[in-house]
Amino acid sequence: MKKYILFDHDGVLVDTEFWYFRAGERALADIGLTLDKDRYLRDMAHGRGTWAQARAAGADESVISRQRATRDEYYREYLRAEAIEIEGVIDTLAELSKYVRMAIVTTAKRADFDLIHEKRRIRRFMEFVLDREDYEHAKPHPEPYLTGLKRFGATPAETLVVEDSSRGLSSAVAAGIDCAVVHNDFTASQDFSRATCRIKTLAELTDIIRTGA
Template sequence: MKKFILFDNDGVLVDTEYWYYEAGERALAEVGVALDLEQYLKDMAHGLGTWHQAALAGVDDVTIDRLKIVRNVYYQDSLRTEPIEIDGVLDVLDELSKHARMAIVTTSKRSDFELIHADRGILRFMDFVLARDDYVRPKPHPEPYVTALERFGADRAETLVVEDSARGLRSAVAAGIDCAVVHNEFTQAQDFSDATYRIRALSELTEIVRR
């Protein structure tokens, strides 16, 4: 039986993955660079993203720093205006809270995370949140999940990670924790062969946790 669940945020608890990509795509378009989605998803698995393609296209560091600000504005606007809820999340968390303690381990910046969860009701089920500002080396490095284990004082065998991306899966595997990958249309083509479980929806977690 799993006593601790560590959730990724984007693409697992809220449907934000596409909007982050789209914000970067819009920012790069301002300097005439097209952000290739297929390459973006491949880069993402290795902890890279928008600015890797920008650098390869010859965009200088000063311009990239400016475009990051532009991207962040676009992204936060989407977080305020686009539908990012995933149906049934609160009901699943309510059920899981009867069997396990839960936390969120995300690569989101704290400012974006707080905007996402300003009035969503998800955080009441969580013991704590680790955002990008709370560790040094991001996913796919194991540090985020190792840090969460230490915060809980949890044993790896009693813990389950829930992810939707190859980057997050690699982080969990490197930390030695079982990982359930939930289906996400945006990341579905990535390599999840190392996942302990593949699930279509979060509602399947209750059975896994209670085994």
């Protein structure tokens, strides 16, 4: 039976993946460029995203720096305005808290994470949160999840990662940790062949943890 769960955040606990893409799409449109979704998803699997396409289109670094800040503003606008809750998350975390210790390991910026959770109840179930400022190498590098293991004092065998992207799955696999991939419409086309299991909703985790499946 697993004793610890390390949750990814975006697309797992809150439905933000599309809005992050949409913010980047708007930021590139401002400078006359189109963000191709399929290429974005392929790049994302390798830890790249919006700016790989901007560079390929010839945008210089000063323009990218300016539009990155614009993208962040657009994203926070969406976080304030859009419905990003995922049904059943709070009930599932409450049930899981009877069996395991939990934490979040996210590539989100701290400012974005704090904005998302100003009025949400998810953090109360987590012993800690590791965001992008808490480690050097982002997913798909194993460092984020290895840092989570160290913080818990846990072994890989005792731990389950929950992800929704192939980038996050690669990070978990590289850290030697079993990974359950939860369905997300935005990332559904990515390669999850190395996942320990695939689930439609977080609610399925309760049986997985209780039965040790």
